[in-house]
Amino acid sequence: MNAKEVFNTSLLGGIEVKNRFIRSATNDPNAENFIPNKAIFNKYEDLSKGEVGTIIMGYMAFSKSDHYAGNSLELGADTVAEFKKVTDMAHGYGTKMVAQINHASTQLYFQPEGTVYGPSEYTDPMNGIKATAFSKEQIQEFVKEFGQAAAYAKEAGFDGVQIHGAHGYMLNKFMSPLYNQRTDEYGGDVNGRMKIVLDILSEIKSTCGKNYPVWIKLSSTDFEVDNKGLNEKEFLVIGEQLAANGIDAIEVSGGSMAGIHSSARSKKYAAYHLDAAKKLSEKVDTPIILVGGLRDLDEMNNILSETKIEAFSMSRALVRESDLVKRWKNGDGTKAKCIACNSCFNPNGIECFFNLSKEKQQEYREMMQAQS
Ligand SMILES: Cc1cc2nc3c(=O)[nH]c(=O)nc-3n(C[C@H](O)[C@H](O)[C@H](O)COP(=O)(O)O)c2cc1C
Numbered sequence: 001m002n003a004k005e006v007f008n009t010s011l012l013g014g015i016e017v018k019n020r021f022i023r024s025a026t027n028d029p030n031a032e033n034f035i036p037n038k039a040i041f042n043k044y045e046d047l048s049k050g051e052v053g054t055i056i057m058g059y060m061a062f063s064k065s066d067h068y069a070g071n072s073l074e075l076g077a078d079t080v081a082e083f084k085k086v087t088d089m090a091h092g093y094g095t096k097m098v099a100q101i102n103h104a105s106t107q108l109y110f111q112p113e114g115t116v117y118g119p120s121e122y123t124d125p126m127n128g129i130k131a132t133a134f135s136k137e138q139i140q141e142f143v144k145e146f147g148q149a150a151a152y153a154k155e156a157g158f159d160g161v162q163i164h165g166a167h168g169y170m171l172n173k174f175m176s177p178l179y180n181q182r183t184d185e186y187g188g189d190v191n192g193r194m195k196i197v198l199d200i201l202s203e204i205k206s207t208c209g210k211n212y213p214v215w216i217k218l219s220s221t222d223f224e225v226d227n228k229g230l231n232e233k234e235f236l237v238i239g240e241q242l243a244a245n246g247i248d249a250i251e252v253s254g255g256s257m258a259g260i261h262s263s264a265r266s267k268k269y270a271a272y273h274l275d276a277a278k279k280l281s282e283k284v285d286t287p288i289i290l291v292g293g294l295r296d297l298d299e300m301n302n303i304l305s306e307t308k309i310e311a312f313s314m315s316r317a318l319v320r321e322s323d324l325v326k327r328w329k330n331g332d333g334t335k336a337k338c339i340a341c342n343s344c345f346n347p348n349g350i351e352c353f354f355n356l357s358k359e360k361q362q363e364y365r366e367m368m369q370a371q372s
Pocket of ligand 1: 026
């Protein structure tokens with residue numbers, strides 16, 4: 001008999017959580033000096049008050065080889081104390097916090113000055129940015145930087161870290177046969193292409209201790225043209241290898257900026273990574289977290305009772321309703337209000353269009369018109 005319940009306390013990927021709802025990593029493009037400002041702090045407080053079990057703080061930069069602006073969050077010696085204020089606050093509400101660590105590689109919205117690194121030389125179809133291949137020494141340095149970033153996250157009170165291995169960023173590009181043309185041990189077959197991720201996992205465990213939870217977000221496929229990118233068959237191999245090497249939880253996502261499908265699809269898609277997540281859950285004992293298009297509590301209850309999937313991660317639904325989990329817990333089980341219009345991708349700060357004042361909605365429309 002399956003006794004899993006969405007609202008029961010459980011040990012999820014090494015973290016004691018109060019329910020199985022996770023706020024999926026959602027970046028905060030309005031940070032100031034690499035740290036959460038008051039607006040960001042308030043947003044996390046609203047989510048914590050809204051009974052979200054675990055919040056994955058999105059897209060935290062860390063590497064000197066990455067190009068990011070002062071309005072990105074950055075894990076570093078100078079920023080630890082500021083992140084600690086957020087984790088302390090969340091813990092006060094019984095909400096757990098995970099830091100998502102990422103390197104953009106070529107997936108940028110601007111052409112930066114200086115060299116942009118990737119696994120090999122390529123031109124990113126998303127923006128025409130050219131990548132220069134990391135040398136082997138640079139890979140080793142990058143792995144060390146990853147471990148150090150995780151150590152900062154631990155010091156800042158995060159209950160665990162999530163390696164961003166999805167959505168077309170650096171590690172996803174390493175795993176993809178389309179972008180990784182290396183001929184050394186970090187390229188070739190899927191085992192070579194994922195070696196960097198296993199090295200990072202082992203580096204974090206040795207830096208933070210073997211019991212410090214390390215999660216990963218993986219793309220089940222990139223949906224690149226002609227399926228030439230990472231495909232589901234290789235994703236399953238990657239998931240199995242990570243499980244065998246001690247990853248604590250795997251969030252199953254997919255898509256990239258250059259692919260046919262983005263990671264955040266429109267309304268007609270519901271639970272769109274369910275098949276892939278289910279397949280992986282049947283191959284490993286590591287907890288599998290499903291993300292993408294989850295809006296319906298009944299659907300999640302069914303998935304929980306009929307599959308080995310352990311938890312549910314949501315981004316846009318919680319941008320619109322930070323109190324969604326609390327609402328469901330209190331008995332109003334109607335579907336999330338999010339209509340997946342993707343207007344929350346607002347460069348001024350991630351906010352639901354429908355939660356903006358009339359004036360701000362107009363400003364947003366004008367900004368989008370100017371950009372088109
Ligand atoms: C505004 C916005 C920002 C996002 N930022 C990140 C991010 O920093 N890291 C990440 O892994 N995914 C990011 N995502 C993707 C979400 O985590 C999630 O995978 C995707 O939106 C599908 O889930 P949903 O249907 O619940 O929104 C972002 C999505 C949105 C809408």
